[in-house]
Amino acid sequence: MACEPKQGAYQVEVDGQGCKACGYCREVCPREVFGQADYFNDKGYKPVQATAPENCIGCRRCFFACPDFAINIAKRPVKEDCHEKSI
Numbered sequence: 001m002a003c004e005p006k007q008g009a010y011q012v013e014v015d016g017q018g019c020k021a022c023g024y025c026r027e028v029c030p031r032e033v034f035g036q037a038d039y040f041n042d043k044g045y046k047p048v049q050a051t052a053p054e055n056c057i058g059c060r061r062c063f064f065a066c067p068d069f070a071i072n073i074a075k076r077p078v079k080e081d082c083h084e085k086s087i
Contacts, residue, residue: 010058011074012050018070019047025062025071031055034062
């Protein structure tokens with residue numbers, strides 16, 4: 001029996017200064033990870049931010065859709081907490 005992947009196994013980072021708020025990541029994300037920030041970056045945009053990073057499943061659709069290369073997805077180290085029972 002293998003351990004099931006846990007929700008929140010991925011870390012989502014958005015470069016708020018590099019984001020131009022195009023919204024492509026929000027359009028392609030199947031888990032509604034992204035939302036609009038409540039601040040303006042140095043370029044005058046309200047960047048996208050990961051408002052629900054715990055929902056990320058690591059599909060990387062946002063990463064490939066971002067024309068500004070402002071999104072990074074990394075797998076978090078997972079602590080194994082399930083064990084096989086031997087009979």
